[in-house]
Amino acid sequence: MRSRTQIFVKSSTNSQETLIVDPTHSQTQTLTLSDLKSSLLSRDQPLSSFYFTLNGKILNDSIPLFDNPQIAPLSTLYLRQRVLGGGGDGGATGAESRDCYLKMYAEKKPDKIDPNEVRLSKWLNCALSNEPLREPCVIDKLGNIFNKEVLVQALLSKSLPRGFGYIRGLKDLVNVKLTKVPGEEDDGGYHAKFQCPITGFEFNGKYKFFALRTCGHVLSAKALKEVKSSSCLVCHEEFSELDRIVINGSEEEVALLRERMEGEKVKVKDKKVKRVKNDEVGIGKEEGLDSEKVSGMKRGVVETNGVEKKILGKVENVKRLKAGDMAPPNANKSSVYASIFTSSKKSDLKETYMCRSLPLGRN
Known part of the structure; x- marks a missing residue:
């Protein structure tokens, strides 16, 4: 023998009602949500203005209340009221055309880019291949950092993008020495793997870093500011202000490096x-x-x-040979000029304006 089914109904007034259904009754087996709605509402309230929801999903009024897999015993049904559209509620006012909706859905909005991911990608990946940074690494004179192997292959194959056209060879690059984070493994994760050897600041874009052209060590700006010295804080090699290259600097800093x-x-x-x-x-x-x-x-x-x-x-x-070098001795300019058009030796042969006369037997 089937037991009674207990269902909770909650309306917008936060009043909770309990409905006990007897499955043995013949009229109860054909009971639908529409019947349940009419039993809960007054005659002044239209049934079409209300609907039931279960677990955030709208239920159809024709769904049977009993023997329904969607409505389990001890379920809580919410009775909600529909908001009628009248303009200003986000619905259609009738003034819009069909083309307006087609354009609205046809134009794909650009995906929002997380600035934190852009910053991390610039500091953790190679500026050319976008692969994770792996030693040995190099930087150019504008502060971009690369994987050396990738950049050398691009130089040999002459496939370097136009944006890096100022890099002609290894003389335009500086070999940098990065300090790894202690206990950090190169697992390809999206987190900082290098740090400042003096302050311990991570190489992730939150702090400014400089590379020294003389020795290649990479130090944070705070370390160079706190310890005022003209020599590297790691290897004690002397450097000047022009030997400091800011890594991934701002637009103003990159403009100064370009100058x-x-x-x-x-x-x-x-x-x-x-x-x-x-x-x-x-x-x-x-x-x-x-x-x-x-x-x-x-x-x-x-x-x-x-x-x-x-x-x-x-x-x-x-x-250098000159025309006068081939002239006969005691020759003047007129005789040299005349020898170009006439024979140098006088003969009895007659010449015409067309050609010189040839000896007998040769014409």
Whole structure:
């Protein structure tokens, strides 16, 4: 014999009612939620304005109350009232067109990016391959940090992106020495693996770090500020203010590093030009030439008495040939010019304006 089923009903007024259902009764077996709703509400309240929910899900009014797998014994049904739309509630007012809704759902909004993840990715991953940082590591003159193996492969295959076009070779990079966090294993997790050897600050972007070009050690800005010294705090190698490169700096700091890099390129070009000029002046003195005459000539070439000598590289003596060198002795300009169009030897053969006459037997 079946026992009675007990169900709790709770309305918006927080009043809880208990409904006891007798499954043996014939009318109870066909009882639906619509019947339960009509028994709980007054005649003044429309049934369509109310609905039942169970565990946050809306129940259909046609669901039977008894022998239903969705409604277990001792379940709590919530009787809620529908809010009628009248504008301003987020519903449709009838003024919108169908295209408005299609555009609203067709335009995909960009996913929100967590700034913390962006910061961690910049400090924990290689700037080129976005792989986790693994020693050996290098930085460029703008403070970007890379896995050395990945960057060398990109340089050899000439597949370096245009954004890193200022990196021409290993001379544009600085080998850095990172200090690992004690007890930290390289498991590829998304957490800091390196730290400052002086303060213990983690290499995760929350603190500013500098790399020293002289020795390659990476130290936090706080360590360099607290211990005022012109030598590295780890290896005691001397460095200057220009030897400090901020890692993953702000836009203003990167702009200063870029200006410094461009200034270094100009200095290198000036040194090369001065070296070439000094070599030219030295060769000019050896040959007994004026320095102004040498510097005004073609680069790397000195001309002395019709002889061309190369300053840089192997010296070769090359004599320049002139038209006057092939002229016969005691010849003037008119005779040399006439010899171009006429035979140098006089003969009895007649010549026309078309061609010279040939001897008999050859025409």
